Amino acid sequence: xxxxxxxxxxxxxxxxxxxxxxxxxxxxxxxxxxxxxxxxxxxxxxxxxxxxxxxxxxxxxxxxxxxxxxxxxxxxxxxxxxxxxxxxxxxxxxxxxxxxxxxxxxxxxxxxxxxxxxxxxxxxxxxxxxxxxxxxxxxxxxxxxxxxxxxxxxxxxxxxxxxxxxxxxxxxxxxxxxxxxxxxxxxxxxxxxxxxxxxxxxxxxxxxxxxxxxxxxxxxxxxxxxxxxxxxxxxxxxxxxxxxxxxxxxxxxxxxxxxxxxxxxxxxxxxxxxxxxxxxxxxxxxxxxxxxxxxxxxxxxxxxxxxxxxxxxxxxxxxxxxxxxxxxxxxxxxxxxxxxxxxxxxxxxxxxxxxxxxxxxxxxxxxxxxxxxxxxxxxxxxxxxxxxxxxxxxxxxxxxxxxxxxxxxxxxxxxxxxxxxxxxxxxxxxxxxxxxxxxxxxxxxxxxxxxxxxxxxxxxxxxxxxxxxxxxxxxxxxxxxxxxxxxxxxxxxxx
Numbered sequence: 001x002x003x004x005x006x007x008x009x010x011x012x013x014x015x016x017x018x019x020x021x022x023x024x025x026x027x028x029x030x031x032x033x034x035x036x037x038x039x040x041x042x043x044x045x046x047x048x049x050x051x052x053x054x055x056x057x058x059x060x061x062x063x064x065x066x067x068x069x070x071x072x073x074x075x076x077x078x079x080x081x082x083x084x085x086x087x088x089x090x091x092x093x094x095x096x097x098x099x100x101x102x103x104x105x106x107x108x109x110x111x112x113x114x115x116x117x118x119x120x121x122x123x124x125x126x127x128x129x130x131x132x133x134x135x136x137x138x139x140x141x142x143x144x145x146x147x148x149x150x151x152x153x154x155x156x157x158x159x160x161x162x163x164x165x166x167x168x169x170x171x172x173x174x175x176x177x178x179x180x181x182x183x184x185x186x187x188x189x190x191x192x193x194x195x196x197x198x199x200x201x202x203x204x205x206x207x208x209x210x211x212x213x214x215x216x217x218x219x220x221x222x223x224x225x226x227x228x229x230x231x232x233x234x235x236x237x238x239x240x241x242x243x244x245x246x247x248x249x250x251x252x253x254x255x256x257x258x259x260x261x262x263x264x265x266x267x268x269x270x271x272x273x274x275x276x277x278x279x280x281x282x283x284x285x286x287x288x289x290x291x292x293x294x295x296x297x298x299x300x301x302x303x304x305x306x307x308x309x310x311x312x313x314x315x316x317x318x319x320x321x322x323x324x325x326x327x328x329x330x331x332x333x334x335x336x337x338x339x340x341x342x343x344x345x346x347x348x349x350x351x352x353x354x355x356x357x358x359x360x361x362x363x364x365x366x367x368x369x370x371x372x373x374x375x376x377x378x379x380x381x382x383x384x385x386x387x388x389x390x391x392x393x394x395x396x397x398x399x400x401x402x403x404x405x406x407x408x409x410x411x412x413x414x415x416x417x418x419x420x421x422x423x424x425x426x427x428x429x430x431x432x433x434x435x436x437x438x439x440x441x442x443x444x445x446x447x448x449x450x451x452x453x454x455x456x457x458x459x460x461x462x463x464x465x466x467x468x469x470x471x472x473x474x475x476x477x478x479x480x481x482x483x484x485x486x487x488x489x490x491x492x493x494x495x
Contacts, residue, residue: 108390108451110163111423117430119170125434127200133169135160135422136177136195137415138205138213143183152206152227153178155412158398159204159419169426169433181205185212196220201438203422204243204415210234223438225422225459227414235462239439243418243448244379245457247464251290253489254468255377258482259325259351260295266324266350271300273314273338275330284329286494293492299323304334311341318347325351332363336371343370351375356410364476374473375481379455379465380413384478391451417450421459455486466491 127134137156140148160174177199179191192213195202201223207213210226214233217224221239229235229242260267270291274284281303288298299321302314315338318326326342326349328335335354342352352371356378363371386393392408395416399406425441426433447456455467467486471478 108394110159110165110167110420111427112420112451114424114427116427117432119431121431122170122433123431125200126196127198128172131172132175133172133426134175134177134199135201135203135419136179136191136199136205137203138179138181138188138191138195138207140183140207141180145183148183148208149206149227149411151406151409151412152204152415154399154403154406155395155415156204156419157402158395159416159423161402162394162398163419163423167423169423170430174423181207181210181213183208185209188212189216192216192222192224196222200435201225201422204418206411206415214240221435221439223422223435223442225418225442227411227418229462239435241442241445241459242414242462243421243450243457243459244414244454245459245462245465247462247491249286249494250464250491251287251494252377252464252466252468252491253294254466254487255353256291256294256296257489258377258470258487259353262482263325263350267295268297269322270296270298270325270327271302271318271321271323271349272298272327272329273300273318274303274328275334276303276305277330280329287327287329289494290492293494296325304330309337311338312345314338315341315345315347318349319345324349325353327351327353329355332358332360333366335374336363336367339367339374340370353377356380359410359471359478361407364473364478372473372476376471376478377468378410378471379468379486380410381453382471382478382480383408385484389452391453395453413453417448417453420450421445421448456488464491 124130135156137153139150139153141150141153157176157178160176164173177195179194181188181191188207188210189212192202193216195213196216196219199222202217203225204227205224206227208230210229211231211233214231214237216222217240218237224237224240226234226240226242228244229237229240229246232248234240235242235246235248256267259270272284272288274280284303285301288301292298300318300323302317304311304314326338328338332354335358339352342348352373353375356376358374358376359378363374367374381389381392383392383396386396392413395413396408399408399412421442422438425438425445429437429441443460445459446461448459449456455465455469457465467488469483469486470481472481473479
């Protein structure tokens, strides 16, 4: 009985994560939490969050193969024929010209080449001494799913190692305070109580139940630059920001637009299937409504209980209705189960679509032939593109240095990005750095891409990023589908 309860909780946590961390702007409501708790080469964008005067939001989208870096710096390495990225702050980003000439000295540095603010008046304060700045990371390391978000903490550890090898902030190195939120709201609160006392800021944190520490962070004014916010409480916390930005109730147009343009028959005969857990039904129906407002037509919408293992009736219903597009919201394990049921019944719609949480090697390994052809919309560079995306290469390189054999992850990318954002903002503030000035600075950050490792995120305003791209599983490997650049076409409200 005890094993069964543990297995059920593990499954529920996995499902909830997929439902609320699907990069769709959805959040987990408090009651659900209580119940469940029990410029880069090859990159697509020029504009980064940067410095206006000294601090502000980022610039416009770049073109070609490279774009501008944050603030007053030159662009990343240019490819042959690449054109310059947008300007940010006070200095125009630039890219290499014909023949692959290199960009400015700030390209792919640990500081992004950010212009340092004067260090005059720099004050030691909570988490800052004469030789170090302590940053905390609270991630779900233990709990029902051991190592659930260990990749987020590993990513921050990797960036700290990278930064300390070459740079400092007014003569101070970074020190990481590693905390375990244990997949538990109470543990998250305890972790943030310690962070308030011992760290200057929290960076790259990731928890399935992040509501617990929200009030604690807000009360002490702790700057909390997270991989993502997943609860309403965290989203409402004035000093808390998801580097993967999101706003409940909106969905990116890039997803339905791609299907309508390339698969018109499928767009007119679509199905949305979700797992009935947490806010899954609400999220799925909101997304379907937003996509319908954009021009798609859903002929089948159906939730599946967490405890259900027989997906054949749902597959049969879609077959009977002539469905050609299937979008699924749930954990990759359930997505695999649905794909295998479709294979067993000979159901081959034009599209089987998952959100970014499906971009997981375990889905490919365990799904086999049944998941071949799966499409996923993502807002990060592909891990397979490290050779053409210097920031992705840096993340993977330093990840291996701090954790040999570690697997890069979707959430790790945004935690790495959070660490870069913290560093660049802190360096620009210089002697004016304090918890409050850092929070005020981050509020102005917009179109942040962390050197092109992900699409532009509206960190300060906490609005949903609208730039996405597609990948498809072919012969067991993920390959781009359509443009390798992100497509930005706005968002649509569900209501």
